[in-house]
Amino acid sequence: MKAFDNYPAANDEGLAERTEKGRLVWDLLRHRVQSPRPGADIFPRPALTERICKAIEPGSILHIEAPAGYGKSRELESALLSSGRELSRVRWVSLQDQDNDPQRLFMLLSLALGVSDADFDSVPVPGRGQSLNDGLEWLLANLANSGEATEVLVLDRVDRVQSQDGTALLTQLLDRLPPGLALVLLSRQALSFETHSYELGGRFTRLTADTLELSRSETAAFYQPLLERQQVTQIAVEHLYHLTEGWLTPLALYRLEVEERGEDRLPVQEARSVVAFLRSAVTAELTPAQGRSLAVMAEMDVVSDDLFLAIADSQCDTSFLPSTAMARGLPLRSAGNRGRWFRLLPLVREWLLSTTLAGRKARATLASDWFAREGQFTEALRYALQCHDTERAIRVASEGSEALLIGQDTASLLRLRQSLPAELIQRSPRLQIVYAWVHALGGQFAEACALIDGMSAEDQRLLQGRLSALRAFLLSGEGNVRAALKEADQALATDDLSTHARLVAQLVRSGAWCALGRFADARSASREASKLARQAGDPGAEILTVYAHARIEMSKGALRHAEQLLRTGLDTSVSEPARPPRVGEGRLMLNLALILWHQGRAAEVDRLLTRFIRHAEKGRDLALLLALALRALLSKSQGQVEEAFAWIGQAERTMQAWQVDELVYVPVLEALKTSCWLAQGQLESARQAMVRLAPFRKQHRVLELFPMMPGLLDTLETRVALVAGDESAAIGQLQEQYSKEELTRHPYIHQLHVVLLQAQAHQRLGQSETALMFFQQALEMAAPEHYISPFIELREEIREVAREGLAGRQPGPLVDALRTLFQLEAEASARPPAVDLPEPISDREFGVLELIAMGLSNQEIADRLHISLHTVKTHARRINAKLGVRSRTQAIVKARELGLL
Template identity: 60%
Template sequence: MKAFDSNAAANDEGQVSRDDRGSGELIWELVRHRVQPAQLSQNHYRRPELTQKLASTLKPGAILHLEAPAGYGKSGELRAALATLSPAPANIRWLSLNEQDNDPLRLYALLAVALTDRIDSRMSSLERRGQVFADALELLLSTTTFDQSTILVLDGVDLVCSQPALVVMKHLLRHQPKNLTLVLISKKSLPFETHSFELEGRFTRITAESLEFSREETTEFFRPALERGLLTQVAIEHLYSLTEGWITPLALYLRELESQGAGRVPVQESRSVVAFLRSLVQEQMSPAQVRSLAIMAELEVMNDELFLAIADGQCDRQFLPSVAVAQGLPVRCIPNRGHWYRMVPLVREWLLASPMLGREARATLACEWFYEHGQYGEALRYALICHDPERAGRIAAKGSEALLVGQDTASLLSLAQSLPSELIDGSPRLRVVYSWVHAFGGQFAEARALLDGIPDSSRQALRGRLAASRVFLLSGEGHVQKALAEAEAALDEPDLTPHGRLITLLVKSSALCALGKSAAAREAHRDAAKLARQSGDAGAELLAVYAHSKIELSKGALKHAENLLRTGLDAAASEPVRPPRAGESRLMLNLALVLWHQGRLAEANHLLIRFVRQAEKGRDLVLLVALSLRTLSAKVQGRLEEAFSWIGQAERVMQAWHVDEVVYEPVLEALKISCWLAQGQTDSAAQAMARLKPYREQHRILELFPMMPGLLDTLEVRLALANDQIEEARTLLDSKAFPDDHDTPFGHRLHGGLLKALVLFRQGSSGKAFELVAKLVDQAGAEHYVSPFLELRSEIRDLVVQVLAGMGRSPFTDTLRTLYGVEASAGEGGRGVELPEPISDREFGVLELIAMGLSNQSIADKLHISLHTVKTHARRINAKLGVRSRTQAIVRARELGLL
């Protein structure tokens, strides 16, 4: 970036000491015009949540720092927040700083005018030392009275970097008056420390992660263009993937779309977007720095050491990836990867559109660097880029086990496309490796073909590997019982490699967990975890933690699972330099699943956004799980159009990856049924259920979706209830696997129990239904297991609302009340309710038995009174509660807290 040159900078105030008083006053009047009011753009795209977030930080004595590269709408969003403040601030001063303001006199003059609207030309003759003007500023602050609505905005504060000017700036923050609100806007990190202000609780930093558009906001932003047919939902998703919510390129592209119509070009070729990128990169940097950035673009991921290994003599070798991040360029830190960085895809695509000579040579150097550091997946990627199949083959042979544990499917499949087909076909070892690769990618038919093609003469030497491959293949196809039998045989093979044994044990643990055999699953997992620790492979240990979390999730132990997952992610983050690992992304996915079950949808979606990006790049099949979660999240929030778009994206990706239909079709059909039920389209849901019949008859339990059989059972019951087929629903509940025992997955038990209660409620057995729901609420409350109540909300609303009316306060019941939009009744927790005529103890005893669902005759037998007396009590109860039926009496009594 350009450095400040104090000698070259224009210094208007320097004339004051040489000219007469009138000239000096004229210069100060020019300074006054630098201070501007905050004006909101008429075409500002409104983002209420972000606006409220910013507005909540604008308090007297507080400091708000907006830090993001150019184009993230920092100034616009701040103006929007200022416009919402109530009462409206009477005094907002907006000061845009530039490099010339590194002169301490000039900076002091600007601050003095902004804060007091007074000029002080006497300061012009003082020596230009920062401390002099800092002392003057401190005096000015201490002698000026600010009202409660004074806000000073310093835009471009990172441009003030000279030592004298920094002394003045630090004094402003350190001696900030209590009634003054400060806002700092910068493209890069501040050139002074702020941790002391953070510890005082008066400093808030908002970064690009908060300012960028979410995927949902991007869709809404382009909604008018979508409705006019200027682009499709697929195009919007691609735009978001490229820009990652970078606001200015999206806004420029939308404006160009609206002016040019259907004749659109890719965003990285858009005239206005290219002009923006050129001004951001080329006009702000030296040619050597531009070359450094272009070389960084050739790397998928980078760190300083790797960059130095491939940089040439034409680069600015001081302009490292870490420096690019600090300078506010669109280069980002990779979460959970230590000092690793990546470029925003739009900038990378634009830079790569003009390739530089020597790219293959640099790819070779990158390949060697990754290989030397044991990162075989990345080494393989760059071996393919430099078109060296021999080198790629050596890497695959050397690091095949590590690649398999890491599940780097994308690199291995790319390698397969570049290698001669006869090389793989003629190598039994490569056949085994690629059978694993295709199985990881859900291409089971191709995996089987590779294994079947191995000649008999080679099978004896590969017995252990072949057995482990068959285990994983059977598990992936959902043949759980066969996979378990094969796993036992594989573990008895003496030549089974440590990584093969580890994968086999993990598959065994998952299969036992899917069958509800938690104790046996934990035993298999213990063996796998021990082997992972002995291997010294951090990636293997992460996979072991992932398997453990699956067992805890099945049991419904959400809090323990969350602790396991966060501990595993923290352990992974403790390594300063590490390759991407499938285990780490799976921990992230399972953590999102835990958050989803607990109703923490915003947190879950934040994780899923990061995960989806990683999974798409690595061709990770668990992307299907992530997209399923995003579908359900959109559905339960009423965004059904978005939910169907996620289903469509999942289907397109699975087809593009040539995944076997048996892996994804049942999942997508189930998601469609859930969405159609939410829309009341029972015919469409019934047709989809019919299409799933062949799959259900095969009794498959897919490794990625062990909950699928139970999910389909519940959907079938829900479909019957939606069609008012109450007896059919009851028959299905009695015939399906909804046992209330500890071997059944906890989520399945909750879904089944709530549906049983709904059937009882609709059959008139309200008391039994209320009692069952109350029991389920207590069970779910221990782990804050919200998801069944969220998924079934539309069906069980009336039932749950009535139960909540009679339940006490707890974090879980409060969450349910918020979810169902009901308030806690004033009379919760006891019988001390004021009625016009109180209910007697005898009547209360009858009321309790009515609520339990007993008939009048059963109540008479239980209390040893006549049937006539029971009816009399019931009539009096109804009269005192102001209701006309038994059901209404139960509801009213629960609302009043009598039951």
């Protein structure tokens, strides 16, 4: 390292001279060393605050890296304030470009590390063999011996320091960090020096935008005041979340905009304050050529460096690549599962696309040609459509339609369908079969049948094998499993059947045998499908075979094995770069969410569904129906029945918009509605729903996405009978199901429901010993795989028998989870004896009543119980009705008179 006197400080003659100018610079820099100030209106994020606090330990290094607007500084300030530290011993320095000068940086570090004005002259004199790193070594040693030392040093915008000598000083600071000092680095982009050695040493923590962004639930909570005042709707908040992906500053600015402008507000990408922020955070520091490069990137859904170079025009800065933009700290992200591909944050992309650049059609043509050369027909088709070149689109369709289908990219095929002349499809048997498959994957079975039935007799004869495979798939999708088996066998008997058609036929057979409870036959067909997928060298087909195998294990109740299969399949798919999302991959993700739901892992389910729903909406994947059904079940399990109905409504609107056949979605949604009405005690509505479900029960269809449906409809009928007080009818229905030899062939979830309902029914009849026997059986069935979802679904109905059945049991994962689910410890110590009322107060209502008596407001109760304000008000109205009062005060008085409080 060079001596001090070889580094003249900015606007100074050097520390070595001890000049007045040196003292002046010292005084100027002193004002840049601050302590955190209490912030106003910080959105509480306790989990993130706790994580930051844990990372700010003496001797540790915390790096928070995210583009502008993610709340790095505010979250850090919040954590520092909540940690109880003396803020006078926290030093905060915001670095600037001028701080690349090493002497200037050294002076800032001296001030931040506690060198006072009086100690200015005691800083080691440069020259005489002394160097800057010698000086920093002295400072750090002096800090370790100081009783009033700085405890936390925050270097904000540390990425501005790029010079070799400045970086050397920072590296030395990290290497020689005193044990009593915690160092926090804030940056918008990656650091200019390596940190892996500190990570391996266990004293370095990195938090990125993924950690700082608001989750879906946090976004809803952030907009809760506006939701309560009906200034925005839940759908609007969901849209905001999808656009911003939890980017805090745009969300906060738009919330202010809504509060100020109300119904006159603009879309978030056009809102004045948001646009101003985007200009300052995204394009302010770019040259015009770089800004144009970024706008060209926005025209692509995803973009790589090579693709950008293929479409960039002469006005672009071709050295400003997508990878460069991401490294600069701009809001780009890696495109999932696509290697070195990138995507702009949706809000930024929408904002950039609001100004149309000249030559967009020509760039779409170049993009289409580039993807065609790469053999990526999906993307080639997408941009052929964007440049409105019908001939090009038809050429792509004729050359790559089957490749697109094998690649499971139905979204692009559907878009192409809208642009292709109808007469072209009618003249081409090949396209008729392709689009029959597409409609079948989208649940439009009637439309698929119309396409192939319209083929000439000669074409049907020539394509007999392929048509049999397709008909088998259609029958399987409609739930006609026995007919599907027969058609699949006919397809496999055809000599000239393609490998992929044989694979589909075997997958149909596997699913059909699984639905019939013939698991050995199902596994045999699944193994044959796996062999065909490997022979074809098609990773997408292999994913489908993993899905088929996992479905068999799920039906048997082997949740852990199924989870392992699904995670392995997802890991395999992630390892494949540069490919579009596939139907099979979505099935893996969704069935993993279903397993997690069965095991009560709600937070993981929420994250998976958020990813999957975006993917499914783009690809018009019928599996979106199952995803939205899980969303409804999650909401219902949390006591938010109105929100569950909202998800059911969204599913119904989507299925109708996609023109999905009613037989696919109506029974699913009616069953969900029945479950929600039972939770609300609306017996008549539940009965009417069962009447509407009667035709579907008679057909006994086993839908591919909902193999549990026939059993679920049977148990719903039993539940309605129990709620109506008709225990004898319920017992009869259950005995009929329970005594059947084929009960074990039903999906495991149906078996668990039957056993739990047996326990409830016998408990209602006063047959406690029999009820406890069945409850014990349910526990033994559920414990090995932690199969808790049936207990969650029937929580209110089996509460009484669960309280008795869990009393005195040894702790264990399932028993402990069920005690938490039924709130047994709290009830045992806090709940007073039951009081005879015309209609008893439920456990959830009793919890609300207690908090009302404590003087909490409705909003405070909602926050305490983690439920919506609307739900609290509903509980309060029901409490008043059951107690026969009209106000909160009267309710408290009456409850005390009855001994409830």
